């Protein structure tokens with residue numbers, strides 16, 4: 001069971017306005033020359049536009065409910081033949097193929113709750129990539145302002161869809177509660193500082209090609225979001 005199962009039908013309306021990353025990931029997929037593996041594929045918010053651009057996607061997710069929504073979206077868009085959806089874990093994805101691009105959009109890697117889990121997932125990505133292949137993902141670490149503005153407050157993100165952030169600074173875990181008319185879930189996201197991502201990527205054998213501060217490719221300058229492009233040498 002995944003916490004996402006309960007909100008699988010709510011996820012797309014909840015993230016309706018999150019569109020800034022779609023063009024970025026689709027452009028990366030077009031450059032990748034071949035199948036993309038998306039880890040934490042969710043409802044296909046990125047995978048379906050990627051398939052619409054003609055790029056096949058192997059999508060891995062631990063939530064059957066999210067995969068079901070993804071499958072339906074792919075069918076509606078007429079691209080289900082380009083989507084290969086697999087139930088599995090980020091730490092040990094059920095993928096034997098080797099590819100030139102692995103992605104993990106919209107902070108999916110923050111669902112790895114421990115250092116060990118992050119290490120396992122990065123080692124798995126490394127294995128999936130051909131030499132020269134890239135791993136592209138985005139994460140965040142909160143600012144003091146963000147914590148101050150949102151801590152333990154219910155905010156209406158979309159009409160009828162509420163969220164509440166609880167920031168545990170000691171454990172560096174955000175527990176995000178999401179509540180819609182018919183469903184509710186609590187999602188844990190564990191953040192680490194940018195330098196720790198840099199060190200973990202290096203330790204896993206990646207070269208860092210770029211660390212952007214946003215999907216418009218501005219350089220990372222200490223903000224909340226970071227978008228990483230790492231390469232298996």
Ligand SMILES: C[S@@+](CC[C@H](N)C(=O)[O-])C[C@H]1O[C@@H](n2cnc3c(N)ncnc32)[C@H](O)[C@@H]1O
Pocket residue numbers: 002004039040041042043044045046060061062063066088089090091104105106107108111112
């Ligand atoms: C924030 S959503 C991102 C979905 C999609 N990539 C997007 O951009 O909309 C995170 C996804 O990661 C999945 N996930 C969380 N932990 C996972 C794990 N350990 N293994 C596989 N998938 C996981 C969730 O089920 C969810 O679909």
